[in-house]
Amino acid sequence: MAVPEGATAESRQPKRALAVVVGIVFVDLLGFGVVIPILPYYVRSFAVSDAVIGLLAASYSLMQFLAAPTLGRLSDERGRRPVILLSLLGGGIAWTVFGVAGEVGAVGGTALGVAVLFLSRMLAGAMGGNIAAANAYIADVTAPERRAGALGLLGASFSLGFIFGPALGGLAASGPVVAAADAALPEFVPTTQYSLPSFLAAGLSLSAMMLAFRYLEEPNRRRGSVERKSMLDTFREALADPKLRGLVIAFFLASVAFSGVQVMFIPFAADIYGYGTTEVALFLTYIGVLGALNQGVLVGRLSRVVAPSRLAVAGAALLAAALGMLPFSPELGRALLPWVSVVSPELAWLLVSGAVLSLGNGLLNVSLSTLVSTGASADRQGSAFGVTQGAGSLGRTVGPPLMGVLYVATYWSPFIVGALVILPVLGLLAQRAR
Known part of the structure; x- marks a missing residue:
């Protein structure tokens, strides 16, 4: 070329x-x-x-x-x-x-x-x-x-x-x-x-x-003549495109759920576990290390044998499960992991929930991006990623204040609502995989 x-x-x-x-x-x-x-x-x-x-x-x-x-x-x-x-x-x-x-x-x-x-x-x-x-x-x-x-x-x-x-x-x-x-x-x-x-x-x-x-x-690529459009027109076109519509909605809903829970995790860890800044920072580092391994190593290997649409379904299911488990980690740890002695059962289940959360988020994010890249034409890759990233940013604008209000009402509600918000994403992706 x-x-x-x-x-x-x-x-x-x-x-x-x-x-x-x-x-x-x-x-x-x-x-x-x-x-x-x-x-x-x-x-x-x-x-x-x-x-x-x-x-x-x-x-x-x-x-x-x-x-x-x-x-x-x-x-x-x-x-x-x-x-x-x-x-x-x-x-x-x-x-x-x-x-x-x-x-x-x-x-x-x-x-x-x-x-x-x-x-x-x-x-x-x-x-x-x-x-x-x-x-x-x-x-x-x-x-x-x-x-x-x-x-x-x-x-x-x-x-x-x-x-x-x-x-x-x-x-x-x-x-x-x-x-x-x-x-x-x-x-x-x-x-x-x-x-x-x-x-x-x-x-x-x-x-x-x-x-x-x-x-x-x-990069060496073919550039098309791109018609200038407003942001609303760009989103309207993306939502009208059957290849991108579900992905734009999925990016938005996943960002609402994950960003809101991400912001409210620190108050949760302080109020329920009694953690201070150091303990929270160590847990976030643990999640970050897992995220790097999941997205840098595991997802690439899985993608060679499993279709991106199926990986996205698995990621959404794991993410919803992790969000649903997270607020009840102390109770689940005492009930299911009483034999753990290296750390407390409550912390052990929190670490398990965090690992599932990291894996689900990694599978979902990378697979959604892959589906966007394969669903858009070669000369519209930037526009397609711009729309989906914009949808994610809008979700991150909505999620934190929404989950903050829910947390004030009941500490577990942001996590449960986050899991419920992921369910439509799971449905959209399952339909696409079929």
């Missing part, structure tokens, strides 16, 4: 191209993970309600929802490489602004400082739509029969970013590091437990941009 007009380079080595894009996404998500430990405390430093934390998370996901289809379409029109470069640059700017919000608040007042927080998170969310271009890039450089394994590697880079990123963020926010930075950096650079992790995240995004500029080639 000839190199399309306007392409900057030709990817003659698919394995190398895959390794480069996965590495770039990992470095970018490492920066995202850096900010996770400080975010709630940074918001509280402005002496505002904890409700702002949820709104701040929703603003990120909302902007990602609005931007992902546009970035996906632009990657079809202009190329994957320029969209990825632009979004990484924008992410670096967003995290830098996020780091100086405290200084702005100290000078201009709380309202202005909080406004800067929201503006920076909204910009970061808009630039976070680059994952659609990364998914489409992988679809461009891998054969259909190898695509599930390749997309699993991208999922594993997510998990690894969330394993190592929070650890780096905690280190950057520690007293000795802040003191050393304060002594070494110029006076005009804010050096606080909140600004340093933010600047580290910015540095990682810009480092990923430089890696992309140096090593990321534009």
